[in-house]
Amino acid sequence: MSSPAAGAVRVVRADKGSVLVVPEGGGEAVRAVLDRDGLAPLDDGRAVPTVGDWVLVDEADGSPHVRQVLTRSSALVRDSAGGTSREQVLAANVDIVLVVEHLDPDPDLGRVERLLTLAWRSGARPVVVLTKADLVPDAEAMTREVERAAIAVDVHPVSAATGDGLDPVRALLAPGVALVVVGPSGAGKSTLVNALAGRGVMATGDRRASDGRGRHTTTHRELVPLHGGAVLIDTPGIRGIGVVADADALDTTFADVAELVALCRFADCHHDGEPGCAVVAALESGDLDRRRYESWRKLVREAAYQARRADSHLAAQERARWKKVTQEYQRGMRGAGRPWR
Template identity: 45%
Template sequence: MIIEQYGWNENWQVKWNGIIHNQERAHNKRVPGRITGDFGSKYRVMTEAGETWGELSGKLRHSVTDSGELPAIGDWVALAMQDGGEHAVIHGLLPRQSVISRKVAGNTQAEQIVASNVDTLFLVSALNDDFNVRRMERYLIMAWNSGASPVILLTKADLCPDADTRIAEMERAAPGVPVHAVSALLGDGREELLPYIRSGQTVALTGSSGCGKSTMVNWLSGQTLQLTQDVREGDSRGRHTTTHREMFVLPEGGIIVDTPGMRELQLWEDEGGLDLAFGDISSLAAECRYSDCSHEREEGCAVLAAVFSGQLEEKRLMNFRKTQKELRFQSSKEQRQKRKAVASAGKTSTPRPRKTSWERQLEEY
């Protein structure tokens, strides 16, 4: 299988040519490949010669300064082939076009890459008792921050007697974002997804456990690629069926990435995703009397006026406030950790912009 089927195109070739120029000066032979499976310490990689297993070079492993620089599913990487192509060493990453990331679970202040170089992010929610509009608003922030285009998939439509009501509720919470209700059991809605899975396009699935992501992979591919499990009847919560990130080629030529379900989504840095996900509130805020209005009790607040008139749902505003405070706290915490790291290293000057491990390696050639 050629790498063009995994998304290699002229744009990636141009980036690669610039890197090869530097590598030839050092007499190092490299080949491009895409990470198709992330299994922790090892990666499955697709190259022009076929599929192989790869692991980080020692130099790359020790040059990485944070977890966000490690290879992730969807990355294009530079490889040195070994053992006749049965094994490869990963020496660097090509610059990413999009990065879907979140904060790692717990109190650790670190980034976890969910997938990279994704064109469309399918945000999956089941139309059962696990349906949650407020949670989807958080997923939309992650999607807008990533650079990928968000699309909401409401699965298990056959199990929902009031599907139209819930679809309308989700559309109000995600203005401008496509919302599709589908049923893998009945085969309904697949034709609506065809524009997103055409040849050369990469889509990724994310959502809570039990929302039907693995079922979607099997349904869109027309074969059983991923294991599935039934959700608990009591609360419609699912189990972690998918335990690692994996990429598959669909019959239409598109590429789909399945990811493990999330019990909770802790957001990473905000790069405008909050304002995009809550675009209606941002537009109303422009009409507030005070530019620094917190939308809590100020006079002349257009956002509060919209709540009082019924134009804006109060629960949506509350989720906006909560998420805004969370992102601000996380940003301040990250800045404190950076200043502490600089101080402990005995540096007094302002740190220069951090380079990626790949950029640092190129400077050495």
């Protein structure tokens, strides 16, 4: 995706209170300050600029300041328990989300489904990359198993160690395309970024010396411009990622389950033993995998919880707004010297 406006620059790294930006087509990175709580206007409302954002910058008091975050064509959003906004935009304006999962140890299919949902929700296209193919005897069979959990998504087994399987991933790197890698710590995201960049841009972790658990080699998100004109965003490993899911994203990730749900006799079927439930029937016949069913249930519950939480957040905002309006009205009446009651 090329720049959406003349003079826009791209955020390659976001820090507290400032961002690092580069002009389209490359050039020297410049640090630009964020005013007022680290927020900048985004059409309506305000936004914390994130990696991948296009922003307008101008000089004030001799230093560059972010003036505007341009409307995002896509946004990879995670649910973050802390903070005020509850949602964190991991990357903006990406075209492809590379869901990176290792083949050794065994891939976690539930995690792949979770990250695919995150990706579908973002508006970008997901592609699964299975790393460390050199460490397992039958990468092809494992790939087929992951493919069953990744409906309509390309799945590529690769080895950064031997270079095997990288060509189909390289083929995604068209000029102007932005990709982001997501996946657990130690999956080989930075190693993949380096392999695709053809140089050691990101530090990678060697975990052989320790058990490596909970160690994150990459600690910040960073946009890496590649020679061919594509850009690649590396991210730190995400543990227990909360997805910001919606029904559409879930129905896309779990298209097979959604098809069954449509066949249930009752429109409000809970798939909990009601008569005529196509989901339970598929479970019993073995057409639907119990693991996949549980994974789907879990994400549906999470999405419902988020929707309720967002609703109550909106309701609280609305109450606060009316309180303010009422107070202003009362103040105005008093100012006019009339009784306000």
